[in-house]
Amino acid sequence: MMKSFIKFSDTLSTSMGKAFSWCIVILMGGTVYEVVMAYAFNKPTLWNFDFSMQMYGAILMMSGAYCLATEAHVRGDVIYRLFSQRTQAWIDLVLYFIFFFPGVVALAFYGYEYAALAWKIKETSWSSPAQIQIYMVKSMIPAAGTLLIIQGISEVCRSIICIQEGQWPARMVVAEETEQVLMRAAQDEDKNNVN
Numbered sequence: 001m002m003k004s005f006i007k008f009s010d011t012l013s014t015s016m017g018k019a020f021s022w023c024i025v026i027l028m029g030g031t032v033y034e035v036v037m038a039y040a041f042n043k044p045t046l047w048n049f050d051f052s053m054q055m056y057g058a059i060l061m062m063s064g065a066y067c068l069a070t071e072a073h074v075r076g077d078v079i080y081r082l083f084s085q086r087t088q089a090w091i092d093l094v095l096y097f098i099f100f101f102p103g104v105v106a107l108a109f110y111g112y113e114y115a116a117l118a119w120k121i122k123e124t125s126w127s128s129p130a131q132i133q134i135y136m137v138k139s140m141i142p143a144a145g146t147l148l149i150i151q152g153i154s155e156v157c158r159s160i161i162c163i164q165e166g167q168w169p170a171r172m173v174v175a176e177e178t179e180q181v182l183m184r185a186a187q188d189e190d191k192n193n194v195n
Helices: 002-021 023-040 048-062 064-070 085-121 137-165 178-194
Strands: none
Touching (some): 002 137, 085 137
Protein backbone atom coordinates (compact mmCIF):
# COMPACT_ATOMS: atom_id res chain seq x y z
CA MET A 1 0.00 0.00 0.00
CA MET A 2 2.79 2.45 0.88
CA LYS A 3 4.64 1.69 -2.36
CA SER A 4 1.52 2.32 -4.45
CA PHE A 5 0.96 5.64 -2.64
CA ILE A 6 4.61 6.58 -3.29
CA LYS A 7 4.13 5.82 -6.99
CA PHE A 8 0.90 7.87 -7.11
CA SER A 9 2.51 10.79 -5.27
CA ASP A 10 5.69 10.78 -7.37
CA THR A 11 3.63 10.63 -10.57
CA LEU A 12 1.43 13.52 -9.43
CA SER A 13 4.36 15.68 -8.27
CA THR A 14 6.51 15.10 -11.35
CA SER A 15 3.54 15.62 -13.70
CA MET A 16 2.64 18.93 -12.05
CA GLY A 17 6.27 20.04 -12.03
CA LYS A 18 6.69 19.25 -15.72
CA ALA A 19 3.37 20.89 -16.61
CA PHE A 20 4.22 24.11 -14.78
CA SER A 21 7.72 24.15 -16.25
CA TRP A 22 6.02 25.36 -19.43
CA CYS A 23 5.40 28.62 -17.58
CA ILE A 24 9.07 29.33 -18.29
CA VAL A 25 8.31 29.37 -22.02
CA ILE A 26 5.30 31.62 -21.45
CA LEU A 27 7.41 33.88 -19.21
CA MET A 28 10.12 34.08 -21.85
CA GLY A 29 7.55 34.87 -24.55
CA GLY A 30 6.08 37.67 -22.45
CA THR A 31 9.54 39.10 -21.80
CA VAL A 32 10.49 39.00 -25.49
CA TYR A 33 7.18 40.67 -26.37
CA GLU A 34 7.80 43.41 -23.80
CA VAL A 35 11.34 44.07 -25.05
CA VAL A 36 10.21 44.26 -28.67
CA MET A 37 7.30 46.55 -27.83
CA ALA A 38 9.41 48.82 -25.62
CA TYR A 39 12.55 49.11 -27.73
CA ALA A 40 11.39 48.52 -31.29
CA PHE A 41 8.02 50.32 -31.17
CA ASN A 42 8.48 52.56 -28.10
CA LYS A 43 5.17 51.24 -26.68
CA PRO A 44 5.86 49.34 -23.45
CA THR A 45 2.97 47.36 -21.99
CA LEU A 46 1.23 48.11 -18.72
CA TRP A 47 0.48 44.46 -17.93
CA ASN A 48 3.74 42.62 -18.58
CA PHE A 49 5.43 43.21 -15.22
CA ASP A 50 2.52 41.71 -13.27
CA PHE A 51 2.15 38.94 -15.83
CA SER A 52 5.83 38.03 -15.38
CA MET A 53 5.46 38.05 -11.61
CA GLN A 54 2.47 35.69 -11.86
CA MET A 55 4.33 33.27 -14.15
CA TYR A 56 7.38 33.32 -11.90
CA GLY A 57 5.17 32.76 -8.85
CA ALA A 58 3.46 29.81 -10.56
CA ILE A 59 6.82 28.22 -11.35
CA LEU A 60 8.11 28.77 -7.82
CA MET A 61 5.01 27.56 -5.99
CA MET A 62 4.26 24.52 -8.11
CA SER A 63 7.83 23.22 -8.33
CA GLY A 64 8.19 22.44 -4.62
CA ALA A 65 6.61 18.98 -4.71
CA TYR A 66 8.55 18.15 -7.89
CA CYS A 67 11.83 19.08 -6.19
CA LEU A 68 10.93 16.95 -3.18
CA ALA A 69 9.95 13.96 -5.35
CA THR A 70 13.17 14.08 -7.38
CA GLU A 71 15.50 15.06 -4.51
CA ALA A 72 16.41 18.23 -6.39
CA HIS A 73 16.14 20.45 -3.31
CA VAL A 74 19.15 21.77 -1.45
CA ARG A 75 20.31 19.50 1.35
CA GLY A 76 23.19 20.05 3.73
CA ASP A 77 24.31 16.43 3.74
CA VAL A 78 27.96 16.73 4.77
CA ILE A 79 27.39 14.54 7.83
CA TYR A 80 24.04 12.99 6.82
CA ARG A 81 25.49 10.98 3.93
CA LEU A 82 28.00 9.32 6.28
CA PHE A 83 25.18 7.56 8.17
CA SER A 84 23.64 4.24 7.19
CA GLN A 85 20.49 4.43 5.09
CA ARG A 86 18.39 3.22 8.04
CA THR A 87 19.76 6.05 10.24
CA GLN A 88 19.12 8.55 7.42
CA ALA A 89 15.53 7.33 7.25
CA TRP A 90 15.06 7.83 11.02
CA ILE A 91 16.49 11.35 10.77
CA ASP A 92 14.21 12.18 7.82
CA LEU A 93 11.16 10.72 9.56
CA VAL A 94 11.68 12.81 12.69
CA LEU A 95 12.53 16.01 10.81
CA TYR A 96 9.48 15.74 8.52
CA PHE A 97 7.20 15.80 11.55
CA ILE A 98 9.11 18.52 13.42
CA PHE A 99 9.80 20.96 10.57
CA PHE A 100 8.19 20.01 7.26
CA PHE A 101 4.56 19.21 8.07
CA PRO A 102 3.88 22.19 10.36
CA GLY A 103 5.03 24.56 7.61
CA VAL A 104 3.24 22.99 4.66
CA VAL A 105 0.00 22.39 6.59
CA ALA A 106 0.05 26.09 7.54
CA LEU A 107 0.75 26.96 3.89
CA ALA A 108 -2.25 24.93 2.69
CA PHE A 109 -4.61 26.03 5.48
CA TYR A 110 -3.85 29.74 5.61
CA GLY A 111 -3.18 29.80 1.87
CA TYR A 112 -6.74 28.59 1.35
CA GLU A 113 -8.10 31.44 3.50
CA TYR A 114 -5.87 33.93 1.67
CA ALA A 115 -6.96 32.66 -1.76
CA ALA A 116 -10.65 32.50 -0.76
CA LEU A 117 -10.56 36.15 0.32
CA ALA A 118 -8.83 37.11 -2.94
CA TRP A 119 -11.58 35.31 -4.93
CA LYS A 120 -14.30 36.91 -2.81
CA ILE A 121 -13.13 40.45 -3.51
CA LYS A 122 -11.85 39.66 -7.04
CA GLU A 123 -8.45 41.03 -6.03
CA THR A 124 -6.44 42.98 -8.57
CA SER A 125 -2.81 44.04 -8.52
CA TRP A 126 -2.20 47.21 -6.56
CA SER A 127 1.32 47.75 -7.94
CA SER A 128 0.42 48.10 -11.60
CA PRO A 129 -1.51 50.70 -13.55
CA ALA A 130 -3.06 47.82 -15.52
CA GLN A 131 -4.74 46.48 -12.34
CA ILE A 132 -4.68 42.91 -13.64
CA GLN A 133 -6.57 40.23 -11.73
CA ILE A 134 -4.43 38.22 -9.33
CA TYR A 135 -6.99 36.21 -7.38
CA MET A 136 -6.68 33.21 -9.71
CA VAL A 137 -2.92 32.92 -9.22
CA LYS A 138 -3.35 33.07 -5.44
CA SER A 139 -5.16 29.73 -5.71
CA MET A 140 -1.75 28.19 -6.31
CA ILE A 141 -0.76 28.83 -2.69
CA PRO A 142 -3.10 26.22 -1.15
CA ALA A 143 -2.61 23.98 -4.21
CA ALA A 144 1.15 24.01 -3.67
CA GLY A 145 0.65 23.32 0.05
CA THR A 146 -1.62 20.38 -0.73
CA LEU A 147 0.86 18.92 -3.24
CA LEU A 148 3.64 19.28 -0.69
CA ILE A 149 1.54 17.51 1.97
CA ILE A 150 0.89 14.61 -0.42
CA GLN A 151 4.56 14.37 -1.37
CA GLY A 152 5.58 14.72 2.28
CA ILE A 153 3.39 11.74 3.21
CA SER A 154 5.11 9.86 0.39
CA GLU A 155 8.51 10.77 1.83
CA VAL A 156 7.42 9.54 5.26
CA CYS A 157 6.36 6.26 3.62
CA ARG A 158 9.80 6.08 1.97
CA SER A 159 11.46 6.54 5.36
CA ILE A 160 9.34 3.81 6.94
CA ILE A 161 10.14 1.40 4.10
CA CYS A 162 13.86 2.21 4.43
CA ILE A 163 13.73 1.62 8.19
CA GLN A 164 12.07 -1.75 7.59
CA GLU A 165 14.15 -2.91 4.60
CA GLY A 166 17.45 -1.13 5.20
CA GLN A 167 17.55 0.68 1.84
CA TRP A 168 15.69 3.51 0.18
CA PRO A 169 12.97 2.59 -2.33
CA ALA A 170 13.76 3.64 -5.91
CA ARG A 171 12.54 6.98 -7.23
CA MET A 172 10.88 7.59 -10.59
CA VAL A 173 13.18 10.48 -11.41
CA VAL A 174 16.37 11.32 -9.57
CA ALA A 175 18.21 14.62 -9.74
CA GLU A 176 21.91 13.84 -9.90
CA GLU A 177 24.76 15.88 -8.56
CA THR A 178 27.01 17.31 -11.28
CA GLU A 179 30.02 15.52 -9.83
CA GLN A 180 28.22 12.16 -10.18
CA VAL A 181 27.39 12.86 -13.82
CA LEU A 182 31.00 13.86 -14.54
CA MET A 183 32.40 10.82 -12.71
CA ARG A 184 30.13 8.48 -14.68
CA ALA A 185 31.14 10.16 -17.95
CA ALA A 186 34.83 9.78 -17.01
CA GLN A 187 34.30 6.10 -16.15
CA ASP A 188 32.52 5.51 -19.45
CA GLU A 189 35.37 7.24 -21.28
CA ASP A 190 37.91 5.04 -19.45
CA LYS A 191 35.98 1.93 -20.45
CA ASN A 192 35.95 3.05 -24.08
CA ASN A 193 39.69 3.74 -24.01
CA VAL A 194 40.39 0.25 -22.63
CA ASN A 195 38.41 -1.35 -25.43
